[in-house]
Amino acid sequence: MNAKENANEGANELHVEGLTKSYGDGGPVLRGLDLTVPTGALAAVLGPSGCGKTTLLRIVAGFLHADAGTVRVGDRVLTGPGAGVHVPPERRRVGIVPQEGALFPHLSVAHNVTFGLKGVDRAERRRRTEEMLELVGLAGYGDRMPHELSGGQQQRVALARALAPRPQLVLLDEPFNALDSALRAGVRADVRTALRATGATAVLVTHDQQEALSTADLVAVVRDGRVAQCDTPQDLYRRPADPWVADFVGDAVLLPGTVETDGTARTPLGVVSLGAPPAGLRTGTVLLRPEQLRLTDPTEEGAARGTVTDVCYYGHDAMVTVSVDGHDAPVGIRVAGPLRVRPGEETGVRVVGAGALHAEGGAPDRQG
Numbered sequence: 437m438n439a440k441e442n443a444n445e446g447a448n449e450l451h452v453e454g455l456t457k458s459y460g461d462g463g464p465v466l467r468g469l470d471l472t473v474p475t476g477a478l479a480a481v482l483g484p485s486g487c488g489k490t491t492l493l494r495i496v497a498g499f500l501h502a503d504a505g506t507v508r509v510g511d512r513v514l515t516g517p518g519a520g521v522h523v524p525p526e527r528r529r530v531g532i533v534p535q536e537g538a539l540f541p542h543l544s545v546a547h548n549v550t551f552g553l554k555g556v557d558r559a560e561r562r563r564r565t566e567e568m569l570e571l572v573g574l575a576g577y578g579d580r581m582p583h584e585l586s587g588g589q590q591q592r593v594a595l596a597r598a599l600a601p602r603p604q605l606v607l608l609d610e611p612f613n614a615l616d617s618a619l620r621a622g623v624r625a626d627v628r629t630a631l632r633a634t635g636a637t638a639v640l641v642t643h644d645q646q647e648a649l650s651t652a653d654l655v656a657v658v659r660d661g662r663v664a665q666c667d668t669p670q671d672l673y674r675r676p677a678d679p680w681v682a683d684f685v686g687d688a689v690l691l692p693g694t695v696e697t698d699g700t701a702r703t704p705l706g707v708v709s710l711g712a713p714p715a716g717l718r719t720g721t722v723l724l725r726p727e728q729l730r731l732t733d734p735t736e737e738g739a740a741r742g743t744v745t746d747v748c749y750y751g752h753d754a755m756v757t758v759s760v761d762g763h764d765a766p767v768g769i770r771v772a773g774p775l776r777v778r779p780g781e782e783t784g785v786r787v788v789g790a791g792a793l794h795a796e797g798g799a800p801d802r803q804g
């Protein structure tokens with residue numbers, strides 16, 4: 437199977453519209469959620485714990501009924517509108533890669549992969565198994581049992597099994613959770629390559645911001661049962677819709693700002709130029725990223741003054757936390773190269789580049 441072959445079978449675009457779902461007497465978990473994923477794209481659904489990611493995935497897979505809304509893949513309606521249509525999971529052409537422990541322990545790798553292939557003759561099953569195992573980098577592993585594989589290899593077999601019936605859509609439910617961080621990056625990259633090769637549309641549920649930004653073509657941030665923003669990783673990071681999204685997808689520096697007559701904003705870190713006109717706002721929250729701040733000599737003219745309260749060293753860079761005079765919340769400054777500061781030292785802080793002014797303040801309550 438290749439991307440072209442799959443694309444010829446018709447568009448695999450996922451359309452979710454107005455999806456609403458409550459459990460029992462509880463309030464709605466999904467509140468009119470909309471999401472579109474173009475054919476062949478990998479979209480990450482990212483959000484804090486309890487925001488409704490798994491509920492969305494289960495409705496798209498057909499395991500749960502929605503209260504309202506529709507799910508469509510290409511021109512096939514799978515769910516809704518209302519209670520009108522509910523295609524059963526096995527007829528959706530949707531492949532699922534669950535969290536850990538997905539493989540049948542008593543079946544060989546090859547039998548795990550062919551498990552979902554119904555109505556396919558033996559020769560074709562064999563051909564498809566070999567093709568899928570090769571696709572996920574496990575050619576020759578067909579006779580092994582799952583316990584003879586590493587965690588990363590097991591997840592790749594789970595992907596091969598999901599892809600074998602040539603699904604239009606693949607759903608991945610936090611599939612890398614059980615893997616240690618060293619292994620995770622490699623398995624993620626392999627999974628992305630395999631998905632691209634098939635041309636299937638894919639949705640990856642995760643609460644890991646780094647995973648979403650580094651793996652997906654599109655990231656949909658879910659907040660309170662709706663998509664707060666859906667964009668490419670770069671646009672999401674560089675142009676977040678509001679301070680909540682900004683802080684959820686990365687480290688954010690949020691400062692109160694007052695717009696000056698020249699269109700700049702006065703903040704506790706000094707005057708900050710704005711990347712876009714303030715759109716009628718006179719005050720608001722100025723958003724910067726920690727890599728836009730520089731540590732300077734405390735006496736440098738124009739720099740804000742503060743005290744270093746914490747230093748976290750990551751190898752490739754470090755995050756220095758500074759308590760800035762006249763500002764309650766500590767600010768994070770990403771420092772590349774050698775570290776020359778220690779907690780307790782006085783420092784200056786300077787802003788480099790433009791900030792974005794938002795009407796709304798506040799940071800997410802990080803649970804996920």
Ligand SMILES: Nc1ncnc2c1ncn2[C@@H]1O[C@H](COP(=O)(O)OP(=O)(O)OP(=O)(O)O)[C@@H](O)[C@H]1O
Pocket residue numbers: 459460462465483484485486487488489490491492643804
């Ligand atoms: N079967 C159920 N019955 C009642 N409430 C449920 C059920 N399943 C989920 N919920 C509730 O719905 C909300 C959303 O749950 P869901 O599992 O979709 O969130 P999530 O974003 O996937 O969370 P996590 O990242 O922690 O897995 C939560 O408040 C949860 O307690």
